[in-house]
Amino acid sequence: MPTSTVEDYLKTIYTEQQRRGEQDLLAMGVMASAMRVTPGTATAMVKALAESGLVEYEPRGGVRLTGKGEKLALHVLRRHRLVELFLVEVLGLDWSEVDEEAEELEHAISDKVLEKIDDFLGHPEVDPHGDPIPTAKGKVARRALMSLAKCDLGRPMRVARVIDQNAQFLQFVDRHSLKPGTEIVVRSRDASADAVAIRLRNHPALTIGTAAAAKILVEAVNS
Amino acid sequence: MPTSTVEDYLKTIYTEQQRRGEQDLLAMGVMASAMRVTPGTATAMVKALAESGLVEYEPRGGVRLTGKGEKLALHVLRRHRLVELFLVEVLGLDWSEVDEEAEELEHAISDKVLEKIDDFLGHPEVDPHGDPIPTAKGKVARRALMSLAKCDLGRPMRVARVIDQNAQFLQFVDRHSLKPGTEIVVRSRDASADAVAIRLRNHPALTIGTAAAAKILVEAVNS
DNA sequence: TCCTTGACTTTGATGACTCAAAATGTACAA
DNA sequence: TTGTACATTTTGAGTCATCAAAGTCAAGGA
Numbered sequence: 001m002p003t004s005t006v007e008d009y010l011k012t013i014y015t016e017q018q019r020r021g022e023q024d025l026l027a028m029g030v031m032a033s034a035m036r037v038t039p040g041t042a043t044a045m046v047k048a049l050a051e052s053g054l055v056e057y058e059p060r061g062g063v064r065l066t067g068k069g070e071k072l073a074l075h076v077l078r079r080h081r082l083v084e085l086f087l088v089e090v091l092g093l094d095w096s097e098v099d100e101e102a103e104e105l106e107h108a109i110s111d112k113v114l115e116k117i118d119d120f121l122g123h124p125e126v127d128p129h130g131d132p133i134p135t136a137k138g139k140v141a142r143r144a145l146m147s148l149a150k151c152d153l154g155r156p157m158r159v160a161r162v163i164d165q166n167a168q169f170l171q172f173v174d175r176h177s178l179k180p181g182t183e184i185v186v187r188s189r190d191a192s193a194d195a196v197a198i199r200l201r202n203h204p205a206l207t208i209g210t211a212a213a214a215k216i217l218v219e220a221v222n223s
Numbered sequence: 224m225p226t227s228t229v230e231d232y233l234k235t236i237y238t239e240q241q242r243r244g245e246q247d248l249l250a251m252g253v254m255a256s257a258m259r260v261t262p263g264t265a266t267a268m269v270k271a272l273a274e275s276g277l278v279e280y281e282p283r284g285g286v287r288l289t290g291k292g293e294k295l296a297l298h299v300l301r302r303h304r305l306v307e308l309f310l311v312e313v314l315g316l317d318w319s320e321v322d323e324e325a326e327e328l329e330h331a332i333s334d335k336v337l338e339k340i341d342d343f344l345g346h347p348e349v350d351p352h353g354d355p356i357p358t359a360k361g362k363v364a365r366r367a368l369m370s371l372a373k374c375d376l377g378r379p380m381r382v383a384r385v386i387d388q389n390a391q392f393l394q395f396v397d398r399h400s401l402k403p404g405t406e407i408v409v410r411s412r413d414a415s416a417d418a419v420a421i422r423l424r425n426h427p428a429l430t431i432g433t434a435a436a437a438k439i440l441v442e443a444v445n446s
Numbered sequence: 447t448c449c450t451t452g453a454c455t456t457t458g459a460t461g462a463c464t465c466a467a468a469a470t471g472t473a474c475a476a
Numbered sequence: 477t478t479g480t481a482c483a484t485t486t487t488g489a490g491t492c493a494t495c496a497a498a499g500t501c502a503a504g505g506a
Contacts (some may be wrong), residue, residue, distance in 0.1 A: 005463065028484060041464055043485055060484060062472065088315070091339040101336055108331035113324055116314040120457085228493065264494055266455055271492090283454060283501070365472060 004075035004107035007076045009035060012052060013065055019163075025062030074134040079106040079114055081127035086117050088128045095128040095179070096170035129170075130161030130180040130217065134172055148186055148196055148213035157218035158183050164215045173216070176206055183221060227330035230299045232258060232268055233277060236288055237296035242306030248285030297357040302337055303329040304350035309340050311351045318351040319393035320403070352393075353440070363370040371409055371419055371436035380441035381406050387438045396439070399429055406444060
């Protein structure tokens with residue numbers, strides 16, 4: 001019976017932690033802006049989470065999840081991602097809008113319904129954006145992915161994950177057929193121009209900025 | 224952006240109003256117990272709803288929905304009932320458990336998802352219990368139904384609606400194949416025994432109490 | 447008419463979550 | 477060493493929904 005606010009804080013700590021590498025402690029300023037609350041609010045909430053044993057909090061240091069907190073965060077993430085996939089696959093929503101919808105639904109879905117959805121979808125491993133879906137036991141499949149900003153040049157790759165839930169960006173990705181599953185080759189990079197030139201089968205050449213390229217993760221095509 | 228509490232109060236006022244005939248004003252005591260809060264809480268909330276123009280409140284008289292309040296109540300009911308049907312039809316939950324699930328989901332579903340569900344289900348008119356699903360515009364199809372406690376004796380009827388969300392009762396109804404759609408004949412009633420004897424094709428004779436019979440609504444089989 | 451009873455309302459408090467703004471701590475630059 | 481700038485924490489306050497318990501009203505019986 002954690003409140004949905006608590007669930008949101010834990011989810012945010014987990015995902016921010018992932019996003020910023022392993023820096024261990026997450027600063028309160030980052031917390032506050034990720035949660036879109038004032039710094040004072042973040043401090044207060046994090047202290048409360050620490051009281052509940054869900055996080056460890058070091059004053060003026062930052063916050064990190066405990067085992068218990070991570071378990072709950074992963075459960076929330078499982079709900080979020082299964083719901084996203086369900087909305088896309090079954091109800092036909094666009095992948096750019098399901099994050100927002102799932103934001104609410106993830107707090108309202110019981111375990112029973114969740115597992116029905118999981119069965120219905122055939123126990124998928126990733127959501128529509130390529131984000132891994134934690135198992136009911138809290139295991140997350142790890143994949144070694146590279147971004148378009150860093151992968152080998154000239155080598156055939158496949159888009160595996162897009163790390164940005166912004167609807168605008170997702171629509172851009174879709175318009176250029178860069179959704180997970182697409183095969184792609186990075187032709188060249190130009191650091192000065194901050195640009196990455198890519199090529200897709202049956203598509204005109206495309207050049208995107210490094211920041212955008214960094215948000216598109218690929219894996220080597222093994223064949 | 225009404226809170227889910229507000230939505231629950233409005234839904235309760237609407238359904239209680241329906242249940243108790245047209246008595247116009249709903250007493251605060253009824254409100255309080257239907258919402259499972261103390262009388263003081265009900266009074267306070269109803270006053271707040273009156274401030275928002277969703278209900279009319281007469282101190283020591285009771286409460287009734289305004290047009291605006293009824294519209295919102297019907298929208299909540301639409302969400303609730305479409306979700307129930309979806310859970311039964313698509314995810315395969317038992318009809319005895321979907322009311323509880325929908326209780327949460329009804330507050331988390333956007334209009335966009337709701338209409339996708341409605342499309343997916345083919346614009347159904349009733350939920351798994353036979354309760355009418357209001358249209359997006361707030362129209363409720365009215366049907367002239369009789370309960371097993373009052374309908375004609377010996378005449379073929381079809382179960383159309385079961386007015387009780389209690390899981391135990393719904394399971395009982397299911398066990399005896401009395402779900403909506405089933406054809407049924409009331410053989411006799413015995414006021415002293417408080418009993419109603421019924422018969423279904425391919426089933427042993429069954430006698431149920433008047434209170435249970437009153438919760439099962441039927442319509443004449445027209446053929 | 448008066449009193450009792452039961453329904454209802456008011457009052458004072460609480461818990462969760464939030465903000466604004468004041469206070470504090472810290473790290474780096476001079 | 478001493479400021480100062482900036483991140484963080486603290487403080488005081490507000491909203492929403494709730495309860496417990498005290499207060500009030502109104503209707504019917506004596």
